[in-house]
Amino acid sequence: MATDNPLAIEMRDVDKWFGDFHVLKGINLNVKRGERVVICGPSGSGKSTVVRCVNRLEVHQKGVIKVEGVELKDDRASIDAIRSDVGMVFQQFNLFPHLTVMENLTLGPMKSRSMNKADAEALAMRYLDRVRIPEQADKKPGQLSGGQQQRVAIARSLCMEPKILLFDEPTSALDPEMISEVLDVMVGLAEDDGMTMIVVTHEMGFARKVADQMVFMNQGEIVETGPPTEFFGNPQTERCRTFLDQILKH
Amino acid sequence: MTSENRLTRFMIVLAGCLVLSACSSNSEWGWYVVNPLLEGGRVNLWFLIAGYPSTIYISAIAAALSMTVGLGVAVMGMSTWRVFRIINRIYVEFIRSIPLLPLLFWIYFGLPFLIRGTWFEFNVDPFWAGVITLALSDSAFTAEIYRSGIQSIAKGQSEAAQTIGLTKWQTMRYVVLPQAIRRILPPLANQFIYIVKMSAFVSVIGMQELMRRANDLNTNEYRALEIYTVLILEYLVLVLLISAAVRWLERRMADGEVR
Ligand SMILES: Nc1ncnc2c1ncn2[C@@H]1O[C@H](COP(=O)(O)OP(=O)(O)O)[C@@H](O)[C@H]1O
Numbered sequence: 468m469a470t471d472n473p474l475a476i477e478m479r480d481v482d483k484w485f486g487d488f489h490v491l492k493g494i495n496l497n498v499k500r501g502e503r504v505v506i507c508g509p510s511g512s513g514k515s516t517v518v519r520c521v522n523r524l525e526v527h528q529k530g531v532i533k534v535e536g537v538e539l540k541d542d543r544a545s546i547d548a549i550r551s552d553v554g555m556v557f558q559q560f561n562l563f564p565h566l567t568v569m570e571n572l573t574l575g576p577m578k579s580r581s582m583n584k585a586d587a588e589a590l591a592m593r594y595l596d597r598v599r600i601p602e603q604a605d606k607k608p609g610q611l612s613g614g615q616q617q618r619v620a621i622a623r624s625l626c627m628e629p630k631i632l633l634f635d636e637p638t639s640a641l642d643p644e645m646i647s648e649v650l651d652v653m654v655g656l657a658e659d660d661g662m663t664m665i666v667v668t669h670e671m672g673f674a675r676k677v678a679d680q681m682v683f684m685n686q687g688e689i690v691e692t693g694p695p696t697e698f699f700g701n702p703q704t705e706r707c708r709t710f711l712d713q714i715l716k717h
Numbered sequence: 718m719t720s721e722n723r724l725t726r727f728m729i730v731l732a733g734c735l736v737l738s739a740c741s742s743n744s745e746w747g748w749y750v751v752n753p754l755l756e757g758g759r760v761n762l763w764f765l766i767a768g769y770p771s772t773i774y775i776s777a778i779a780a781a782l783s784m785t786v787g788l789g790v791a792v793m794g795m796s797t798w799r800v801f802r803i804i805n806r807i808y809v810e811f812i813r814s815i816p817l818l819p820l821l822f823w824i825y826f827g828l829p830f831l832i833r834g835t836w837f838e839f840n841v842d843p844f845w846a847g848v849i850t851l852a853l854s855d856s857a858f859t860a861e862i863y864r865s866g867i868q869s870i871a872k873g874q875s876e877a878a879q880t881i882g883l884t885k886w887q888t889m890r891y892v893v894l895p896q897a898i899r900r901i902l903p904p905l906a907n908q909f910i911y912i913v914k915m916s917a918f919v920s921v922i923g924m925q926e927l928m929r930r931a932n933d934l935n936t937n938e939y940r941a942l943e944i945y946t947v948l949i950l951e952y953l954v955l956v957l958l959i960s961a962a963v964r965w966l967e968r969r970m971a972d973g974e975v976r
């Protein structure tokens with residue numbers, strides 16, 4: 468592993484099609500270690516697809532994606548290497564409904580990192596503390612609120628001790644009063660742990676607070692990038708300006 | 718649940734009325750032939766009831782076989798390899814379209830010629846011909862039950878499992894199957910009812926089960942109405958018992974799933 472490489476994620480000229488539909492068009496994106504990137508853009512612009520290509524939930528057809536210096540190819544070894552470095556938090560939480568919170572958290576460490584049960588549970592308790600719901604360990608996901616479920620999902624990713632965390636609209640499925648409890652946890656990860664993060668979100672307050680780099684996507688292309696002060700203060704393209712106007716109005 | 722209970726009760730009452738009205742109506746009926754209060758009726762009734770073990774045995778073995786074969790066929794249907802998916806489609810469509818009786822005859826009378834002299838030659842007696850026929854014809858349905866049960870588990874579940882480093886096999890074993898089994902078991906148990914009913918066909922090649930015994934008794938007694946009424950009640954009791962078990966299973970499965 469190239470530890471001298473300062474780039475956590477490198478995407479070069481990435482193209483992807485769903486059948487005939489050209490969903491990603493020449494995506495170039497570099498994410499440095501410890502950097503936080505926030506991606507926004509209208510629905511259907513390809514934000515999820517970009518993020519899902521990074522951990523190989525989707526396969527790109529052209530271009531190069533490197534994660535921690537390892538190029539994503541079809542072989543098992545590179546996919547396994549990348550999966551162990553990259554955690555992901557989904558819009559719909561995707562917790563395992565038949566398992567308790569504790570079992571959700573220990574499954575990965577026990578099965579894929581061959582940890583014993585006691586160690587895995589100790590690890591899980593540490594991260595449940597971290598997301599501030601240690602008392603829910605023995606409940607099933609269905610008994611928790613949306614905000615609590617998403618925090619469990621974050622803890623589940625953290626239990627794999629990833630170097631990079633991907634968030635795909637982590638607060639979009641939540642009732643408004645639960646959004647901040649999830650964002651607070653994410654801000655904590657960014658500020659206290661210096662975690663490398665790519666976050667797809669429309670929470671612009673969060674973006675202003677933690678983003679090092681803003682990315683605006685439209686119709687499968689990255690239209691605009693830049694640090695948040697410039698991005699919000701002086702958007703370069705018309706499309707980005709109207710988009711920001713629309714979401715900041717609310 | 719309550720409506721199903723009411724339906725069950727209604728059917729039992731209906732059957733009871735049928736028997737009562739038949740006993741009391743007129744002399745055309747000859748319930749003596751299966752009347753448990755008479756020596757001869759008792760013997761006949763016992764002869765009919767003694768078909769239960771065969772019917773249950775053949776159905777249970779056929780169901781077990783069908784569940785195993787069906788699983789294999791379903792796994793092929795979900796393979797990333799096109800060849801396996803094509804084999805699955807052909808198997809399911811082909812088996813589903815063969816009527817039971819022709820399949821039974823083909824296996825009982827035809828299969829012995831096909832396997833003669835090969836390493837898996839075996840004596841195709843009525844019992845095994847029946848088991849194979851029922852299992853084959855049912856396996857196309859169980860395969861589809863497995864497949865739709867597994868595919869009904871949201872894609873996000875296996876994606877989440879992959880992101881925490883589980884292999885494909887571990888994802889199946891720890892995430893998908895435990896959830897799918899709750900949707901698979903009840904319809905699978907319902908398929909068992911189908912097998913029980915279809916097992917009556919095996920009587921035509923001489924298997925001594927419920928149906929065959931009713932036929933044989935009728936040949937001696939010429940009391941078709943009474944004997945076949947008892948036969949139908951025999952199947953009714955068996956099927957009602959199985960459906961009660963299925964409902965119990967469904968309730969247990971639902972309890973396990975906190976949502
Ligand atoms: N599996 C798929 N098959 C076909 N089209 C897809 C698939 N996933 C996404 N798309 C399409 O690709 C486009 C981009 O999707 P997505 O990356 O989810 O956008 P966003 O997250 O920005 O809303 C959308 O038009 C969507 O309909």
Ligand SMILES: [Mg+2]
Nearest residue numbers: 514515516636
């Ligand atoms: Mg999306």
